Structure formats: structure tokens, C-alpha cells
């Protein structure tokens with residue numbers, strides 16, 4: 001038996017999705033809006049999910065999201081959510097898994113690196 | 129791809145076949161691709177000190193024996209392996225060609241996540257059909273169980289989806305499958321008990337299979353008592369990470385020795401891909417690419433889904449088996465048919481008699497090759513485990529990578 005240890009440190013340029021990742025690092029939801037059919041998609045993908053057009057412009061969303069389905073692991077929780085204004089939905093980490101709620105807001109989560117995370121709104125609290 | 133047709137034009141070229149005669153070109157009636165033979169290693173967590181190269185050799189030598197062929201008869205090698213991270217071997221096709229004594233053969237590697245092995249069989253079929261090769265060995269291998277620790281494997285596999293979103297979020301395969309299953313359950317009324325029934329049945333089927341990783345005598349209550357991995361999925365709803373290899377040899381009948389034994393033909397293949405991210409799909413619980421792949425494979429075979437008498441279906445998770453059966457068109461009401469026992473070993477359409485990924489196991493690159501092999505053997509009644517009660521004429525094989533993102537379907541037919 002041979003044991004080999006590799007340590008990999010990737011540097012991954014994001015190309016034309018760079019504005020999305022830069023906004024995410026500030027806690028802002030930057031979506032794509034299709035120049036042909038007006039579909040708004042978040043997270044973005046570089047091509048319209050409805051008509052296939054590639055002329056997409058950046059547009060900011062409020063960052064609020066509605067939970068469609070939620071799954072809990074022993075130490076974390078994830079959800080399929082729809083961000084307000086977007087036609088597609090997104091898989092996100094839930095930053096406060098102890099809270100049970102179907103509404104939340106995009107947050108910067110240090111544990112998620114560049115992934116999407118939302119903080120759920122406590123029931124009875126103010127706006128999200 | 130229809131695999132029996134009247135070829136037109138100069139479709140194929142006459143090529144030399146590695147020391148064993150010459151390939152006929154693609155002209156003529158009744159061009160067929162047969163599963164000439166095959167073999168697999170046990171799927172399990174290896175503790176015997178053997179290496180993935182040994183497993184490839186064992187599967188290949190077994191397949192040659194099964195096909196009654198000499199090593200020199202093989203003129204092409206297609207390798208399926210999902211990730212170099214497991215083997216720490218880049219360009220594995222050349223290494224495996226070297227290990228198998230196939231130096232001089234054309235060799236390549238095919239990768240499509242969990243569909244890798246099945247796509248390798250498709251690639252080999254295309255090589256034979258086009259006249260580029262006479263006898264192709266499709267070898268699938270993965271060392272997913274023991275070469276890396278489970279946590280590292282989990283991190284690597286989480287990059288099977290959109291690495292820039294899902295991968296960075298840290299969401300596991302199980303959580304993504306769980307979210308998809310919830311959408312499916314909401315639409316169809318399937319319950320956790322229906323999922324557990326699949327988990328139990330596949331493990332029970334595996335008990336007759338000497339190569340199975342998880343032959344378990346369990347009941348639904350055992351599934352319900354197993355630890356939650358990502359709700360609603362519990363440990364026993366999930367397929368294992370396995371080590372192992374499998375090989376099938378593909379050829380036209382005229383390029384094979386007459387052994388007097390019946391063989392199985394690949395009569396239709398179909399493949400398709402879906403949006404990678406669950407949230408980009410109109411219905412995250414529905415496997416649309418699998419629907420397309422199945423339609424294409426069935427159309428190529430010239431049959432409808434009703435003709436299928438046995439199936440090996442990609443059950444990476446218990447719920448995924450029900451989602452797959454729905455997408456493959458093998459049922460008009462998957463929940464009702466599941467509860468009525470239609471997919472049981474003695475049901476009308478036995479599914480995963482091998483145990484599937486849940487029971488037989490899942491060394492990723494080898495999985496699809498083993499699924500093709502199991503279905504071919506079941507059609508002949510020679511699978512070393514459960515076989516269909518009647519001898520069906522047609523069998524269906526279904527595999528996918530991602531979450532039904534890269535889909536491959538084949539229809540097999542007894543000659």
C-alpha cells in the first residue's frame with residue numbers, strides 16, 4: 001500500500017459570470033435578464049433558459065427568496081428556493097438551519113465560499 | 129442510434145483488425161452489434177490489497193473467456209472511469225491498454241459521470257457499427273470506496289453538479305437528490321414508505337448475487353431506523369461507494385466464433401442531457417433527459433416500452449428508481465405499479481434483479497458496463513443471481529450522470 005498526499009489549490013477565473021460572483025461577495029443578487037424574451041434568471045447561466053438567446057444584461061434583485069423544498073442533514077440544511085423576480089430556482093445553503101420558515105434573504109456565508117446561502121426569516125419578525 | 133440498418137454510401141472502411149482478420153465494411157443488410165461476452169469483479173470495499181489494475185485485468189480476462197475469444201481478437205478498447213482523483217492515474221485508457229496487453233489497439237476513455245460505463249458501451253457500439261473496429265472491449269472501473277476517505281469522495285462528488293454554484297455551496301449529492309425526490313413525491317403522492325420499499329427490494333434481490341456489495345436481509349422499518357443523511361433520505365436509501373470493474377465485448381455476429389450459445393444484441397441506444405442545475409429545470413422532480421434517451425433507444429429498436437420484459441435502472445437513491453421508471457415510460461402510474469408489486473422479482477416487469485446500485489453496488493465507471501452485462505445475462509437466463517421467471521425478448525438498461533443530467537439508455541434483444 002502506497003500513501004500519496006496531494007494538496008490542490010485551484011484558481012478559477014469566472015469569465016463573463018464574474019460580475020455575479022463579485023456581487024455575491026457583497027451579498028447582492030445580480031441576475032441575468034434576456035434581451036429577447038425578458039426572462040430573468042438567478043443564478044445566471046450565460047444563456048437564456050427559455051429562448052436560448054445569449055444577449056443577457058445584468059439586473060439586480062431584492063435578494064429575498066421563497067423556499068420550495070428543504071432538506072436537512074445532521075449538521076446543515078439546504079433548500080431549493082426561488083429568488084424574487086427570477087423565473088428559475090436555486091439550490092442554496094441555509095445559514096440558520098435552526099429556523100423553520102419558508103422565506104429568507106441572500107446572505108454572505110463564510111462557510112459557503114462562493115456558493116449561495118440564505119438566512120431564513122424568523123416567524124413574526126419584520127420584513128426579510 | 130439504430131443498430132440494424134441498410135448502410136448507404138461508403139459508410140465503413142475496410143480496416144485491419146489486430147491480428148485477427150479484417151473488419152467488413154458497413155455495407156449490407158442486418159448489421160448487428162452483439163454483446164459477445166462479459167464479466168465483472170465483485171463490487172465491494174476492497175480489503176485484499178488488490179489494485180484497480182488487477183480488477184480491470186480480471187474483468188477483461190473473464191470477458192474474453194465468456195466470449196470464447198483470444199486477446200489478439202480485440203482491436204479497440206474503450207475505458208470508462210469517472211475521476212482520475214480516485215486512481216491518481218491520468219490518461220487511464222493507455223495505462224489499461226498496457227495492463228491488458230492491448231498495446232497497438234486504438235484506445236480511448238469515455239466519461240459522463242455515473243453514465244460513463246454505459247456511454248462507453250455506446251461508443252464501442254458506434255465503433256463496431258461504423259466499421260472502425262471488429263471487436264471492442266468496453267472496460268469500466270472505479271476505486272470509489274477505499275482509495276480516498278469518504279469525506280474527500282463526498283467533496284469530489286459534490287462537483288458532479290454545477291461546480292461553480294452547487295459545488296461551492298457544499299451541497300452533497302444526497303441533498304440534491306433529496307430535493308428532486310421531494311418535488312417528485314409532491315407531484316405523484318409517493319411516500320417515504322414507497323422509497324423504503326425500493327431500498328429493501330433491491331437489497332433483497334442482491335442476496336442472490338455473489339458479486340453484490342450490499343446483499344441485505346432488511347425490512348422497511350430498518351430503512352426508517354437508519355440515520356438521516358439528507359431528509360427524506362436515510363442511509364439505506366443511498367447506494368454505496370464501491371470498488372470494482374466490469375467488461376463487455378462488442379462485435380458483429382460474423383466476427384465472432386460460433387459457440388452455439390445464444391447471444392444478446394444491442395438493438396437500440398439513446399442518450400440525452402438536461403440542464404445541470406436542478407433549479408433550471410421546469411420540474412425538478414422529473415428526469416426529462418431520461419425521457420428523451422428512452423424514446424430514442426426504443427425508437428431505434430423499433431419497439432415500444434410495453435415490449436420491455438426486464439430492466440436494470442439507475443437507482444443511485446431509492447426515489448431515483450421511481451423517478452427513472454416514470455421517465456423511461458415503463459409505467460403510466462409509477463406509484464400504483466410500485467405498490468402493486470409490478471417491479472418485484474416475480475412481478476410483471478422485474479427491475480434491478482441484480483440488486484441495482486443500491487444492492488449490487490456502484491463503482492462509478494464500472495456501473496453502466498455491469499448494468500449492460502446483467503441485463504444481457506438476465507435475457508439469456510444466465511445471470512448469476514435472480515433471473516426473470518419467463519424469458520423476455522427485450523431488456524432495457526438505464527444509467528445517468530449528475531442527477532439524470534447525462535442519460536444513456538439501451539435496448540437489448542435476445543437473438
Ligand SMILES: [Zn+2]
Nearest residue numbers: 034037048051
Ligand atoms: Zn430569452
